Amino acid sequence: MLPLPLQDLPAHVPVVAASRGERIESIHHGSAVVLDPGGNIVHSRGDTSAHFYPRSALKPLFAVAILRAGLQLSAEQIAVAAASHSGSPEHQRIALSTLHAAGLAENDLGNSTDLPYGVTEREDWLAAGGQATQLAQNCSGKHAALLALCQHLGWPTEGYLAPTHPLAQLLADTVEELTGQRITAISTDGCGTQVYPLSLPALARGFARLSCAGPGTEEHQVAQAMRQHPELVAGRGRDVTELMQRLPRAVAKDGFEGIQAVGLADGSALALKIADGSDRARMPLTIKMLTDYLPDPPATLTELASSPTLGGGVPVGVLTAL
Template structure:
């Protein structure tokens, strides 16, 4: 058997994965034709954690990716590590890599007597479009500090130093940090973690149902201010520009909706908690970043009704351009 034939045989024998029951959520139109359709799943919970709206698959577990960061930040504060509001917000962030973002991450390290060299995250250019352009124009290269997860990693390694744990191997799955993060995610989401993988930056990531993810954000958003959860929520609300960055939709959403706690994640994840205890979570099937916000805003508007801020309109749709003119739009179905 030739190598190519053997490879084909191996693929044929491999069991087909069980596909999630996603449904159409967002479509891009051009003229009178639907040009592209994004499938996915979403859930909206009321203040008691009961489902108001369920779209698509509510049983399959998806990786929340960076939407886990605010939950991790709770574990960091519960460990006893002292952080100020900016440092907490950046620990929960996928930041754009601006000078301010990098300075806050460095301040977290410096307060713990650590250096940039103690970070264990991957290197990257700034995530924000404008921040990346400026960085490259000034001769910048991919670094750990510029990478969008550096605030989280700075806080995690500082947490290890505070607890007397080894800092050089803090990303190892058998490190005490791993158990601390897993335990807090299970507590806040009320869902048992059954498998573990590794996120792009090197930390562990756990699959959750959308209901569990939404439940975790509800607990953040309605927490008493003196609790670790309440401090994370207050810091994100006070510094939304640190949670993402200027011109980023998550920052704009938190500015528009009083009391909202919002976080996106790679591969089409969005979670939002509101101070009344209602919450939502979204997963876009193809991982498209552009489809997160239209369905998120539609669910928020259905829940807020007449109280929906007008500023959300700009996040609900985006134009399809033709010859420099809008000829269609991206919008929730």
């Protein structure tokens, strides 16, 4: 595939700097947007019109589609369906419970195989002789819920990831409705499910729909499950889990290649993309956008705003948003 012409590249701007000693060593570029409760852009950096793949940030929106279609899940199962989980025994147990409740098994999963995503979880898994599996892969909760929905609706479980499967249209229609943006292109995510390019305002609108949804709606059900179980949405020591714990009314989800979306209870929301796909720049920019917007941000939120640059195992610089 040929690269895009240079004039089509997103107009990213410098957003995060890494220092070492007294000098700036690296600069990460990116784009970000904050929407107020009315959906208006109140803060922005970089390119707010370019389209980016949200990657795993689509999972909470997919969870809404699953519930709307009639599948009954517990709050824990919903949280894991919306998760890029760390692969702990608890994460794997809950994903497997979704399969078993539908009369399905682990070998029905169609996602890619991987080791647990969390560092500690991966080390423990390998020490116990574990290998890469579909259940340990960070998207297994989503795939378990998609399979269970197919079983519930009488759709084929084999080939559930095919673009011609009725599941594909259900997911696309729901993302279009929640984000307010028409889907004009489809590709394939790392785990095998479909992924669509969206603008940052559209992604933020989707998370605003979740975060301020009223009781009785599927959007509220997904948001509440994520708020009640932030440790299931990512994992112990993961920044998305810590963000929701420090900002309890928030609904937050990251995505590979430097994507982050956050919805707040008043209906405001943010979305961002780090140009080089770097994960280390994602949270500093997220916290910068939040603290610039929130009138009284929790003091503990700023603890996630930067991280040290190490030299010889000790801090010699800092990673910070510009």
